[in-house]
Amino acid sequence: MDSNDAKIPPGVLVVYQKWYTHLVGRNLVHPILKRKLPVIADEYVDMNFGTGAVKISTAHDHNDYEIANRHNLPFITIFDDEGRMLDNCGPFAGKKRFDVRREIIKTLDQAKLYKETKEHAMVIPLCSRSKDVVEPMLKPQWYIRCSNMAAEAVKAVKTGELKIIPDVHEKTWYHWMEGIRDWCISRQLWWGHRIPAYRVTLPASEKEELWVSAHTEEEALSKAATKFGVAAEDIKLFRDEDVLDTWFSSGLFPFAIFGWPDNTDDLQAFYPGNLLETGHDILFFWVARMVFFGQRLLGKLPFKEIYLHPMVRDAHGRKMSKSLGNVIDPVDVVRGITLEQLHAQLLESNLDPREIEKAKQGQKQDYPNGIPECGTDALRFALCAMTQGRDLNLDIQRVQGYRFFCNKLWNAAKFALMYFPADTSYKVHEPTLPPGLSSVDRWMLSKLALAVQKVNQGFQNYEFPSATTHCYNLWLYDLCDVYLEYLKPVFAQGSEDQKSAARRTLYTTLEYGLKLLSPFMPFITEELYQRLPRQDTSCPSICIAEYPTESDTPWRSEDLEANVETALKIVHLIRSTRSEYNLTNKQKTTAHLVTSGDQLEIRELFHKLQSLANSELSEEHPPSGCSILTVSDKIEVHLVLKSCINSDLSEEQTPSGCSILTVSDKIEVHLVLKGLIDPQKEITKLDKKKETLSQTINKLQQAISAEDYTTKVPVEVQKLNSEKLTQSQGEMERLQAAIETLKLM
Structure with missing residues (x-):
């Protein structure tokens, strides 16, 4: 191509392979294109997109570059670093690239080669900062x-x-x-x-590119002289x-x-x-x-x-972006910030002014009241608790929830420390437990041993959500909800031996519990660790204290944990019943535990935990006027409500005027409600439950009766379906019995 009389900038026209063969065969290729613009055929071109032909610039597009490689085309650079056309562009030389694009249309129109302009969806690469169009260029590279x-x-x-x-x-x-x-x-x-590369210029080959690499210019000069056999003084170097x-x-x-x-x-x-x-x-x-x-x-x-x-995203799963206004500064989460201050940060950023209002609306939607002060510990704990999968959706509400957990932790430790007399110090239990511990003491140590085991496994396997969950459960559900409540009557009425054993167990739980939590919440655990009445003061900080291991806490007893779980289930049923009748704490109820088989440990455990249910365990024969709470096929609780509400329930037979609350096929609660409820409304509620349950039973029966059920459905799923069907059918029978009872009211 002669660039002096060129009317079209250098390039190549690429057309669809089969289409080009057709054009050439019928002599339909325009003579100007034949003379001025090389035409090649390639499968890259989409015949159904636009004209089915595309002009490529081999040195200024990644796809064009690949086509040029396949066809051994020259790589022609047509503009400089300033975006101005080079001398090989004929009359367009020296002009800006965007101006030339407009002039080309005019030139084609004058040559009777221009037909029309159509809009097509295009992805034009833009600089994220300047918003300028990115123009690929060929450059010498290493x-x-x-x-x-x-x-x-x-x-x-x-x-x-x-x-x-x-x-x-x-x-x-x-x-x-x-x-x-x-x-x-x-x-x-x-x-x-x-x-560290130097271009070497020799007297006899100034145009040839010769290179050496070296740490210093002196080393480069020496290497060049040796490599090319030339005296050092005759060599010129350019780094x-x-x-x-x-x-x-x-x-x-x-x-x-x-x-x-x-x-x-x-x-x-x-x-x-x-x-x-x-x-x-x-x-x-x-x-x-x-x-x-x-x-x-x-x-x-x-x-x-x-x-x-994982990558940290906002609560909606979106990538954090300034233009969306959803970027969260960790310092703002730690210290808290108002909505107005969040808006002010946008004005101080390099955000495009057109995007600021949009970003403000995003902030207002996500943080209408700003971001509350959560503290470093809560943020660390939240990030570890949510570290799962490829993305982490950072929900400030959840971080705030862990701030409340910090408050609970502080108050629980402060309350527990009140049980230790002044000027006394303690040490953790040895691996071999001493005699005299109550079953609840041993249960607390068993739950502590479970937490130690699971947290260490979590760290070892990088399963941080598992580690944080077991730390959370230990403090909130085991220590605060159960053990500290159990200790109240122990320290109020127990013997000195009971108190001494409880203090040692409580201290062990506090020290090991704080150490487990320390990597996630270093600040609050350090503060509380310094307040512990430690007998061993050789370790000045929890940060360098030995981390609890399974060998330190070989106290796990799954049988004891299962029995306490049953006792706590009884407690929860009683508390739920009391709540339903709006009984105050002053209205103490009496519970009769009716068991079949050897359930002495359950009776003992409930006796120790009865304060959690605000009820007293009676050893007498259950009287009439009880609500029967069926815990399992071997355990019943008869809760005396006669003194609290107008009810009368015979132990031998469920009387009229009783609402039967079905928990499962093995658990039901009989509540005397005659005169307190509208039977017809209760029947309506139970009918709705029956309808839902009937649909579940029908679906399970249809699935099980399918011809290929036993061959295609995994054995584990078949077992689960069978158990679910049995349970649902049992619950259906109890619902029907409850409806029949209500009809007699």
Whole structure:
């Protein structure tokens, strides 16, 4: 192409393969195109999109570049770094690229080559900061061949030498490594590590590009003289102005910080490490580069395990973006911030003014009252509790919930410390428990041992939600809801031996419980740890105290936990019944525990925990006027309500005027409600339950009766369906009995 009389900037017209064959065969290719613009055929072009032909610029588009490689086309640069057309563009030379695009239409129109303009959906790359159109250009670059390093990295993961956690990310690792390309390590930026490459100019070959690499200019001069056999004084050097890719520089991190390439004491002591923790989005960009360099330069992997945490998103699962106004500053969560202050932050940012109002609306919707002060501990705990999957949707309401947990923790510890006399100190239980502990004391230590086991397993397997859940349950449900409530009558009326055993157990729970929680909530646990009446004061801080292990707490008893769970179920049923009748704390009820078989431990446990139900356990024969609470097929509770409400219930037979509350096929509660309720309304409620239950039974029966049920449905699912059907049918029978009873009212 003669650029002097060119009317169209340099390029190539690419048309659909089969279509072009048709055009050429019928001699329909325009002569100007034949003469001025090369035409080639390629399957890349979509015949049904636009005209079915597209002009490509081989040096200014990634897809065009690939087409040019397939057809051995020249790579022609048509504009400079300022976006102005070069001399090879004929009459358009020196003009701005956007002006030329408009002028080309006029030129084509004048040549009778222009037909029309149509709008098509296009993705134009824009700079995220300046919003300018990004124009790809061919530039000389430095590359590293990565195929061998990638093969070694794949081998390390497949052999287990390098472990990626969670292992679902291994697929991503293999995808990147097995399809790896040469790595462009040079960047045209004003900052970064300058590439240690020098261009060598010799007297006889000034136009030829000759290069050497070296740490210093003196070393480069010496290497050039030796390599090219020329005296040093005849050589001119020019250091490349490019800098290294950021990921190249950061890939050196695991060993560069210890003085590499010198074999320092720190390098010998601390390299390689054990664990790298980072986000899964840079698994290839950063993690892989560190693995490459570690294996290549030092012959060792930089770490043994890679833990990839999820990406933090907003409560709606959206990526945090300034334009959406949903970016959460951790400091604002820790200290709290008003809605007005959040709006003010937008004005101080580099956000486009057109986006500020939109961002304000987003903030107003998500934080109408601003962000409450949550504290560092609550934020840390929340992030660990929600660390699951690829994304973490940060809900401020949940963080605030853990702030309330901090308050509960503080108040519980403060209350528990009141049970320790002044000027006394304690130590945790030894692995072998002393005699004299009550069954509830042993239960508390069993639940503590369970928490120690699960939290340690959670850390070992990087299952942080499991660890935080068991810490939370230990403090809130086991210690606060049960054990501290149990201790109130013990310290009020118990013997000195009982009090002494309870204090030692309580102290053990507090110290180990705080240590378990310390990695998640370091500040509040440190403060409370310093307040413990510790006998062993050799450890000045909880941060360096030994973490509890299973060998420290071999107190687990699953049978005891199951029995206490049954006793607590009785407590909850009684409390629910009392709540339904709006009984005050002053109206104490009497419970009769009716059991079949050997259930003495259940009776003993309920006797110890009866204060939680605000009821007294009677050993006498259950009188009439009771609400019968069926706990299981072997346990009943007869709750005396006669003195509290107008009711009369015979032990032998359910009388008229009684509402039967079905809990399951084995659990029901008989409540005398005659004169207190409208029977017809109760029947209506039970009819609705029957209808829902009937649908469930029908679906299960249809599924079970299917011909291929036994062959296609897993055995575990068949078992669950069978159990659910039996339970539902039993509940249906009880509902029908309840309706018949209500009809007699």
